[in-house]
Amino acid sequence: MSRGFVRESDQEELSIVPPRADLPSGLVNYVTDIGYQELLLERDNMIYERDNLFIPDENEKRITINFINAKLNLLSNRISTAKIVIPSKQPKSKVCFGAEVFFSVDLDPQINNYKIVGVDEANIAKGKIAFNSPVAKIMIDKKVGDIAILKLENTEKTFKIISIRY
Incomplete structure (x- = not known):
């Protein structure tokens, strides 16, 4: 259905997802082994938060889940492009x-x-x-x-x- 036929009160406000730390295009995403583990822990914590939300209002819950999913997408990109460098x-x-x-x-x-x-x-x-x-x-x-x-x-x-x- 076209957005033109949706009641104004039913339209969800789009969340603005803050960007992660700047990593210019074309630059390798180097991380230490500890940094990589921190990224994985951050991802696990976000997934836990998303999966254990208690928000009675379904609309608010959907908005919050969409926000967390958008942050997870940014984080997943960082994890998938990470090149681990062992300092030692x-x-x-x-x-x-x-x-x-x-x-x-x-x-x-x-x-x-x-x-x-x-x-x-x-x-x-x-x-x-x-x-x-x-x-x-x-x-x-x-x-x-x-x-x-x-x-x-x-x-x-x-x-x-x-x-x-x-």
């Missing part, structure tokens, strides 16, 4: 995906650290940055003692690699 199998002498990098910025003696992970794993509050972030990109392939330069609009930041851990 990376070369120990240089910064690669999965590395925890210890560094100083400019002349500040404070040591900072980030772990380079997949886009869905990235969480700056937990010290995890995505492999396609500007900071991770300048550090990839660097060795202990190397300098990585991040060019900003009006200045540059220099990152000195202090140590690398997998």
Whole structure:
């Protein structure tokens, strides 16, 4: 039936599904083994939530199920395109995906650290940055003692690699 012949009160409001973390087209969806397990757990939790909904209003329940299914479709795409990289199998002498990098910025003696992970794993509050972030990109392939330069609009930041851990 054409939507033109449906009562206005019967039309469902389309849910806006927030996108997952940005993964530009053509970029490989690298994940750590831990990140992959987190994606699977997220999927299982969504399925459990969907299958155990208790919403008495059938219309609201259908809208909620459709929303969860849309989020599951995005997540399933990430899972199916994931390429697992085992950090412990990376070369120990240089910064690669999965590395925890210890560094100083400019002349500040404070040591900072980030772990380079997949886009869905990235969480700056937990010290995890995505492999396609500007900071991770300048550090990839660097060795202990190397300098990585991040060019900003009006200045540059220099990152000195202090140590690398997998």
